[in-house]
Ligand SMILES: Nc1nc2c(c(=O)[nH]1)N[C@@H](CNc1ccc(C(=O)N[C@@H](CCC(=O)O)C(=O)O)cc1)CN2
């Protein structure tokens with residue numbers, strides 16, 4: 001059975017959507033959820049979904065605990081789904097092309113340090129962009145620089161608030177992220 005580790009720092013709606021997708025399609029995947037925040041709502045979602053979940057804090061990352069845990073779990077795929085810490089280079093080296101991230105904009109624009117969550121949508125609206133979207137990419141040492149796997153776009157109307165844009169982007173995430181993960185898992189024998 002394939003093993004997938006999902007990492008999220010906050011709400012975890014993408015993590016839930018991914019678990020739901022594979023369950024609905026009867027594809028047997030063993031999921032583990034890791035968050036860096038003990039009060040992250042993703043922990044509630046994991047409980048409800050009966051998915052094993054644990055908190056590994058930034059400090060524990062720095063102590064190598066996250067690395068040890070990932071080695072124990074030995075996942076086929078590591079999925080950053082709204083994870084807001086810099087993922088350790090040591091793990092990236094050990095799991096080449098097995099770590100992916102979803103970014104709520106069309107990289108390379110609106111990426112890098114400080115560009116996460118609502119900040120991204122605020123910048124897109126402030127810059128009067130006429131379109132935005134999602135980028136699913138491999139995770140490299142620095143934020144949002146890894147090779148792009150998939151992009152999808154949506155239009156931005158003049159009247160759209162950052163919340164309107166966030167909702168449009170979330171719809172793209174829910175539609176595409178599970179399918180991209182399914183395709184990647186199929187390639188891993
Ligand atoms: N290796 C590596 N790690 C990553 C990504 C990557 O592609 N490579 N992609 C990341 C998702 N993108 C971002 C981009 C910027 C920030 C960011 O700016 N974070 C704040 C901290 C936010 C918080 O702790 O709440 C900071 O100051 O570093 C977070 C995730 C997750 N971790």
Ligand SMILES: O=CNCC(=O)N[C@@H]1O[C@H](COP(=O)(O)O)[C@@H](O)[C@H]1O
Pocket residue numbers: 008009010011012013014015081082083084101102103104115116117120144170173
């Ligand atoms: O990659 C760059 N930055 C990371 C980032 O901003 N990720 C975004 O956080 C949201 C998490 O939502 P959730 O799934 O927790 O409901 C989701 O929109 C991700 O694209």
